[in-house]
Amino acid sequence: MGICRDVFYRQIGAKIAYYRTLHGWEQNQLAEKVHISQSTLSRIERGKYGDNISIALLLDIAEGLDIDPSLLTTFSSMEKSMWA
Helix, strand or coil: CCHHHHHHHHHHHHHHHHHHHCHHHHHHHHHHHHCCHHHHHHHHHHHCCCCCCHHHHHHHHHHHCCCCHHHCCCCHHHHHCCCC
């Protein structure tokens, strides 16, 4: 099964936004913690960062959120069903 990358990136972005919201942080607060601009974080959360989000950046974001990085890239069966 092929992965629709747009959906995949939007799902990762939604997870980042979810965990950020759990911390009660605004985008600018997490962006500052991860050393990226708020506009970059906004694009990532909307799945509009492009096809080249690096593993290093995802690790930095997970560290900033104090979560296991796998939480950003583990998907339920329902989430996976949206990839096709």
